[in-house]
Amino acid sequence: MASLKDKSTITGVGETLYYKSTEKSALELVLAASLSAVNDAGLTPKDIDGIIPYSSQGVTAEAIATNFGIDDLRYSATTPLGGASPVAALQTAAMAVTTGVANNVLVCLGRSNAMGNEGRITSRLAEMPQMRVVAEFEMPVGANAPAQFYAPMARRHMELYGTKSEHFAEIAMVCRANAQLNDRAIMRKPMLINDHQNSRMIADPLRLFDCSLESFGAAAVIVSSAESARDMKHMPIYIGGVAEGHPDSPSAITQRPLMTTLGISKAAPIAFRNAGMELSDIDVAQIYDCFTYIVLCQLEDLGFCKKGEGGDFVASGALKRTGCLPINTHGGLLSEAHMAGMNHINELVRQLRGHCGERQIKGAEVGLVTGFGDLGDGSIAILHR
Amino acid sequence: MQFDWKEVSGAGLVYSWTVCHHTFHPAFSDDAPYTLLTVELEEGPRLVAPLRHSTSLNIQLGLPVQAGFDLIDKELTLPFFKPA
Numbered sequence: 001m002a003s004l005k006d007k008s009t010i011t012g013v014g015e016t017l018y019y020k021s022t023e024k025s026a027l028e029l030v031l032a033a034s035l036s037a038v039n040d041a042g043l044t045p046k047d048i049d050g051i052i053p054y055s056s057q058g059v060t061a062e063a064i065a066t067n068f069g070i071d072d073l074r075y076s077a078t079t080p081l082g083g084a085s086p087v088a089a090l091q092t093a094a095m096a097v098t099t100g101v102a103n104n105v106l107v108c109l110g111r112s113n114a115m116g117n118e119g120r121i122t123s124r125l126a127e128m129p130q131m132r133v134v135a136e137f138e139m140p141v142g143a144n145a146p147a148q149f150y151a152p153m154a155r156r157h158m159e160l161y162g163t164k165s166e167h168f169a170e171i172a173m174v175c176r177a178n179a180q181l182n183d184r185a186i187m188r189k190p191m192l193i194n195d196h197q198n199s200r201m202i203a204d205p206l207r208l209f210d211c212s213l214e215s216f217g218a219a220a221v222i223v224s225s226a227e228s229a230r231d232m233k234h235m236p237i238y239i240g241g242v243a244e245g246h247p248d249s250p251s252a253i254t255q256r257p258l259m260t261t262l263g264i265s266k267a268a269p270i271a272f273r274n275a276g277m278e279l280s281d282i283d284v285a286q287i288y289d290c291f292t293y294i295v296l297c298q299l300e301d302l303g304f305c306k307k308g309e310g311g312d313f314v315a316s317g318a319l320k321r322t323g324c325l326p327i328n329t330h331g332g333l334l335s336e337a338h339m340a341g342m343n344h345i346n347e348l349v350r351q352l353r354g355h356c357g358e359r360q361i362k363g364a365e366v367g368l369v370t371g372f373g374d375l376g377d378g379s380i381a382i383l384h385r
Numbered sequence: 386m387q388f389d390w391k392e393v394s395g396a397g398l399v400y401s402w403t404v405c406h407h408t409f410h411p412a413f414s415d416d417a418p419y420t421l422l423t424v425e426l427e428e429g430p431r432l433v434a435p436l437r438h439s440t441s442l443n444i445q446l447g448l449p450v451q452a453g454f455d456l457i458d459k460e461l462t463l464p465f466f467k468p469a
Contacts, residue, residue, distance in 0.1 A: 138433045141463055143421055144409040151403035152423045159401070159446045201418075204404035254423055254431045259401060 005274055008094040009229040009236035010383065011104070012041025012222035013346040018186055018337035022216045023114050030059045030110035031067050033218035041222045042233030043104060048222070050075035050102030052089040054109035054340065064106070075102040080130065081244060082373025083290055084263070085109075086221075086342040088244040090381050093223035103228060109342045110218030130374050133251040146290065147211055149253055149375065151203040154293035157260045158205060161308035165205055168292035169196035170314045172209045172334055175289060178321065179331025181359035186213055187335040210292040212333035219342035221349070237349045240366075240382045241275030243267035247376035256376070262294075264370060264378025265301035275382040279303055282382075283364040284351050285325055286344035288372040289332040298370055298378070299325075326361050341371045345381070352385045395452030396469060397424040400431055402444055422466050424450055438467040 014036025016029050030053070038045055045068035051061035053076075061076035075096050079088040086109060093105035125131050125145070134149065143149055157163050172191060179185035191209065199208035229236035245267030249256040272278065279302070289295045296310035304325060305313035319327045330336045330347040337343060348367045350356050371379035401423040408417050420436040422444075434452065436442065449469035454462050 139410075140461075141421065141434050141465075142405060142408075142410075142413045142416065142419060143433055144413070147407070148403060148405055148409070148421065152401035152421075155403060156401040156446070201404070201406040204406065206403075254433055 003274060004094045004098055004242065005240055005276065006238045007098040007226055008223055008239045009226050010221050010239065010345070010349050011224040011229050011232045011234070011236060012037040012039070012043065013220070013349045014038070014040050015184075015219040015339070015343065015346060016217045018184060018215050018217040018339070020186060020215065022112055024112060025114055026057050026110040026112040026218070027059050027063055029112055029216070029218035030064065030108050030220070033110065033220040034064065034068070034106055034108050037106065037220040037222050040233065041104070041224070043222065046070060047104050048106045049073060050093065050096050050105035052077050052079065052093060052105060052107045054078075054085055055080040057110060059110055064108070075105065081371065081377040081379060082128075083288055083340045084244060084371035084373035084377040084379040086340055086345055087242070087369055087371035087379035087381050090223060090239060090345070091242040091244060091379070094239050094242055097223055097225040103224065105223045106220060107223060107342070108218065108220035109340055111216045111339070113216050128374070130251065134375070138254065147203040147206050150291055150293065151206050153253060153259050153297070154205050154291070157293065157297065160260065161311065163296065163311040165197065165207070166193065167296060167311035167314050168205070168210050169193050171289065171292040171295045171319065172196050174319045175328045175332040175334040178329050178359060179335035182330050182336060185331040185336040186215060187331070206291055206293065212290045213335070213338045215337035215339065217337060217339065219339045219346055221342070221345050234353055235385060237352050237383050237385060240277060240384050241271035241273070242381040243270040243274070244377065244379040247378075250375060250377065253375050260297060260307065262297055262301050262372065262376045262378050264298055264372065264380055267378050267380050268302045271380045271382050277366065277382055281366045282325065282368045283366050284329060284348065284361045285327045285368040286329070286332070286348045286370070287327050288341050288344065288370045289328055289334050290372060292334070294372050295327070298372065301378070302370070321361065329356065329359050329361060341369070344369045348383055352383055391428075393426050393428045395426070397426040397432070397450060397452070399423070399444060399446055399448040399450060400425045401446070420444070422450065424466055432464065434464040434466050436467070437465040442468055
């Protein structure tokens with residue numbers, strides 16, 4: 001099988017400011033972030049010949065092509081994996097530029113509440129075809145939002161393995177501490193363990209501070225072939241390995257044979273094997289953090305610790321900036337902004353370029369970014385300088 | 386995904402649960418906090434439904450429960466679980 005290893009690179013990253021509320025439309029935001037990524041790559045809008053927009057926000061490849069004046073859009077696609085979409089889109093983009101179908105693929109996402117509540121999570125869910133089983137059998141009895149779908153996964157993990165709310169707090173505090181070094185982050189007030197433990201219960205065992213933000217804005221990346229990247233503005237950041245994975249029983253968490261295992265458990269070995277890397281090669285990791293528990297579960301599924309030992313692993317301090325596996329150096333979805341993980345890709349690229357200033361992890365050469373979406377879909381990319 | 390209707394006993398064991406304090410749909414505002422059980426039915430499939438007829442139950446994995454039905458109105462009947 002042909003390998004994608006190091007054949008494609010991320011050449012540009014960009015974003016808008018992140019907001020708690022905005023009057024700007026999703027298209028306006030996406031265009032601004034995309035233009036910023038195009039400039040970062042040293043390209044012009046007309047150089048974009050592939051577009052992968054986020055699947056559920058109503059901003060189409062056609063709308064972007066029209067506004068950018070692209071007269072020969074050769075490739076467009078969507079990756080409908082919820083929060084696993086942006087990293088899964090890197091795989092699709094890598095395939096496109098490696099085979100010569102397109103030269104420069106724009107992957108972008110934008111969210112706006114300007115048209116009312118349509119940007120909010122409960123409204124978005126109702127539109128997703130992959131939620132039909134849940135919509136038919138679980139929403140009518142009162143399971144209406146991700147916190148309520150995922151809380152039973154967290155509860156079962158706690159009951160089986162002795163995982164505690166204080167372990168979840170550790171993840172929230174790491175993200176908040178990192179956000180304090182990031183001007184772009186929405187939540188920068190220091191968080192102590194009591195702040196987490198006293199935050200109100202949303203869906204037991206998930207408290208308010210276990211939940212990510214709902215934010216508005218846009219983020220974008222440009223994927224180009226390794227060959228063309230040599231002439232661009234910044235050092236190329238190579239896509240070493242990339243994969244997506246879907247859990248058993250992908251339409252319903254409830255029916256899953258192992259409720260505490262996610263789709264990334266299938267994708268991670270493929271990505272590492274294709275990249276020719278080991279876990280110990282990872283200098284920095286941006287782990288999808290829609291909820292604290294989802295980070296803990298992914299760390300196990302990635303293999304950084306055994307199933308059930310995630311609590312002890314996070315309690316060891318491993319995830320801090322000074323630990324062996326610094327995560328979410330921008331603050332993550334928990335404290336920077338919820339851009340469905342597109343912001344995780346941008347942060348990893350900047351860490352590997354060495355452009356993160358005060359929050360730079362020294363000597364970061366190899367990094368990992370994950371996505372998690374819907375009912376347990378997973379995606380992973382291993383990037384390096 | 387294709388489903389078929391099959392009659393089951395309604396007996397099962399608690400597989401996991403959550404207590405919903407924040408509601409995301411106005412239909413449930415008056416119920417909060419409410420407990421949603423994930424129950425493995427003795428025939429195999431799992432079912433999510435609220436816990437009723439118990440306020441002081443010490444929920445744990447493997448707790449035996451029995452399904453019942455709430456007749457909400459002429460059009461709508463929803464399942465619940467109570468301690469077996």
